[in-house]
Amino acid sequence: ALTIGIVGLPNVGKSTLFNALTRNNVLAANYPFATIEPNVGVVNLPDPRLNQLAEVFGSARILPAMVSFVDIAGIVKGASEGEGLGNKFLANIREAEAIAQVIRVFDDPDVVHVDGKVDPSSDMETINTELILADLQTVEKALPRLEKAVKLKQKEAAELTAVQAAQAVLERGDTIFSSIASDKLELGYLKELSLLTAKPFIYVFNVDDAVLGSPERQAELRALVAPADAIFLDAKLEADLVELSEEEAREMLEMNGQEESGLDQLARVGFHTLGLQTYLTAGPKEARAWTIRQGDTAPAAAGVIHTDFQRGFIKAEVVHFNDLIEAGSMAEAKSRGKVRIEGKDYVMADGDVVEFRFNV
Numbered sequence: 001a002l003t004i005g006i007v008g009l010p011n012v013g014k015s016t017l018f019n020a021l022t023r024n025n026v027l028a029a030n031y032p033f034a035t036i037e038p039n040v041g042v043v044n045l046p047d048p049r050l051n052q053l054a055e056v057f058g059s060a061r062i063l064p065a066m067v068s069f070v071d072i073a074g075i076v077k078g079a080s081e082g083e084g085l086g087n088k089f090l091a092n093i094r095e096a097e098a099i100a101q102v103i104r105v106f107d108d109p110d111v112v113h114v115d116g117k118v119d120p121s122s123d124m125e126t127i128n129t130e131l132i133l134a135d136l137q138t139v140e141k142a143l144p145r146l147e148k149a150v151k152l153k154q155k156e157a158a159e160l161t162a163v164q165a166a167q168a169v170l171e172r173g174d175t176i177f178s179s180i181a182s183d184k185l186e187l188g189y190l191k192e193l194s195l196l197t198a199k200p201f202i203y204v205f206n207v208d209d210a211v212l213g214s215p216e217r218q219a220e221l222r223a224l225v226a227p228a229d230a231i232f233l234d235a236k237l238e239a240d241l242v243e244l245s246e247e248e249a250r251e252m253l254e255m256n257g258q259e260e261s262g263l264d265q266l267a268r269v270g271f272h273t274l275g276l277q278t279y280l281t282a283g284p285k286e287a288r289a290w291t292i293r294q295g296d297t298a299p300a301a302a303g304v305i306h307t308d309f310q311r312g313f314i315k316a317e318v319v320h321f322n323d324l325i326e327a328g329s330m331a332e333a334k335s336r337g338k339v340r341i342e343g344k345d346y347v348m349a350d351g352d353v354v355e356f357r358f359n360v
């Protein structure tokens with residue numbers, strides 16, 4: 001499954017946020033075959049297109065795409081050296097596809113801060129330093145082997161150059177992910193090393209209502225982490241929201257000047273960070289969003305529904321969501337020539353509404 005690991009210092013609100021994520025499991029009931037592990041929380045990706053699609057097809061139910069989150073134990077100074085839960089922590093984090101780092105911005109004299117004061121940039125530095133040190137160990141271990149392999153012409157010199165460039169980035173205290181563009185890092189050559197800081201990062205600032213209402217303060221915090229994505233939420237508010245009905249939750253968000261819950265934001269940004277997109281299927285039974293990677297072809301997309309669909313793929317009948325809604329019905333979209341027959345090389349677009357033809 002596509003998962004995002006949640007990390008952060010102790011007492012920053014990780015458990016509070018994670019409990020909101022797991023209590024949000026309304027959806028798990030819709031996916032009887034999905035085994036939800038106790039440390040996994042699932043959020044549905046908000047997608048207003050599904051409601052419109054269900055209207056056009058008279059679909060009985062709606063199944064949005066989901067994003068999963070894994071709770072990874074808190075990290076403390078020295079984790080890269082095996083302090084505390086160090087090694088277990090690093091193993092868990094290696095398995096996640098992206099990292100959501102929770103950072104405390106809220107002030108509360110009743111909640112102790114491990115380092116004595118609330119300081120977002122210092123906290124980020126602590127976490128990132130541990131991840132960077134762990135990566136440096138990995139790189140330093142790999143380099144002698146790689147140098148030898150290049151000498152024996154078993155590996156390309158370009159690979160060595162790429163790993164050395166990564167080493168330089170880590171040595172100056174930056175993460176790989178934040179330096180991809182500036183240092184022209186060749187991620188392809190680094191893949192084998194599974195570097196922690198090469199994973200996409202999302203920064204989750206756990207704030208109070210003052211910051212929720214202050215675009216200026218948010219811009220300052222955002223600048224600390226650019227070019228990574230940042231979201232702002234109040235973990236305590238999120239925990240309350242999941243206890244409410246949809247309508248009550250919307251009212252409470254409005255009262256706090258928010259258009260979207262933090263969990264919804266987290267799902268949306270996580271989806272974007274992971275390089276994912278959705279395509280849609282619809283019929284009288286259900287209107288549904290399916291998760292694929294940007295750049296996936298039609299057979300790969302079919303395979304997400306069932307491996308048989310991919311193996312026996314013949315063609316796909318595709319209409320873009322916007323064209324379908326403009327036409328108002330499948331029949332009208334067809335008569336307007338908006339429904340295309342696509343073959344196995346077709347690269348899917350976000351919002352394609354698809355029916356697959358396949359051999360069984």
Ligand code: GDP
Nearest residue numbers: 010011012013014015016106108111234235236
């Ligand atoms: P973790 O150690 O990172 O998992 O942190 P917890 O989720 O256990 O939170 C630590 C304490 O901070 C708990 O008492 C929470 O109720 C409190 N807390 C979490 N988020 C917020 C928040 O947004 N505002 C305030 N005031 N307290 C929070």
